[in-house]
Amino acid sequence: xxxxxxxxxxxxxxxxxxxxxxxxxxxxxxxxxxxxxxxxxxxxxxxxxxxxxxxxxxxxxxxxxxxxxxxxxxxxxxxxxxxxxxxxxxxxxxxxxxxxxxxxxxxxxxx
Amino acid sequence: xxxxxxxxxxxxxxxxxxxxxxxxxxxxxxxxxxxxxxxxxxxxxxxxxxxxxxxxxxxxxxxxxxxxxxxxxxxxxxxxxxxxxxxxxxxxxxxxxxxxxxxxxxxxxxxxxxx
Numbered sequence: 001x002x003x004x005x006x007x008x009x010x011x012x013x014x015x016x017x018x019x020x021x022x023x024x025x026x027x028x029x030x031x032x033x034x035x036x037x038x039x040x041x042x043x044x045x046x047x048x049x050x051x052x053x054x055x056x057x058x059x060x061x062x063x064x065x066x067x068x069x070x071x072x073x074x075x076x077x078x079x080x081x082x083x084x085x086x087x088x089x090x091x092x093x094x095x096x097x098x099x100x101x102x103x104x105x106x107x108x109x110x111x
Numbered sequence: 112x113x114x115x116x117x118x119x120x121x122x123x124x125x126x127x128x129x130x131x132x133x134x135x136x137x138x139x140x141x142x143x144x145x146x147x148x149x150x151x152x153x154x155x156x157x158x159x160x161x162x163x164x165x166x167x168x169x170x171x172x173x174x175x176x177x178x179x180x181x182x183x184x185x186x187x188x189x190x191x192x193x194x195x196x197x198x199x200x201x202x203x204x205x206x207x208x209x210x211x212x213x214x215x216x217x218x219x220x221x222x223x224x225x226x
């Protein structure tokens with residue numbers, strides 16, 4: 001069965017420190033993975049998708065099929081990065097918009 | 112352009128009642144998905160509608176139903192409400208085809224409390 005796991009509910013880092021938000025998935029095929037973010041008093045929105053191989057707001061995420069992981073990383077955390085982050089798997093891939101979301105990680109960047 | 116609009120934003124019902132929630136997608140979006148968000152389970156997929164047809168369905172009981180109209184607006188209905196149905200119900204729209212990059216545009220949600 002498809003499943004997304006985010007092991008950390010809360011994560012605190014100091015400004016300027018590296019940050020890594022963990023995401024592991026269960027899916028036997030080629031996954032389509034995304035990171036969504038919700039800033040305080042804002043709506044849930046797309047941060048990045050693995051297929052685009054893009055860096056958004058300094059964040060990157062690499063798909064590791066061997067470890068079935070899609071961790072989100074940023075080398076130098078900023079205060080404005082404080083938010084709730086959700087990892088998501090779209091299944092079936094390329095068919096519709098059915099997403100499996102992780103339970104989220106709340107990131108706090110300490111000034 | 113206007114974002115996804117959900118109504119009502121807050122509502123309180125009692126057990127056994129039914130509720131209807133509405134979602135107006137972004138203009139041009141033909142896919143509307145619904146999610147239930149609770150502190151314990153996080154976001155769980157309910158169903159997706161595309162061009163008035165249910166395209167995907169999550170693992171929720173038949174008490175949860177939805178529909179989509181020709182203008183892409185969608186409604187979801189929950190009948191015979193239970194205490195456990197208390198949650199934030201999120202609607203998300205997207206193009207759903209062609210430009211279906213997997214980017215969902217979420218509404219602010221409808222917070223349902225069942226007493």
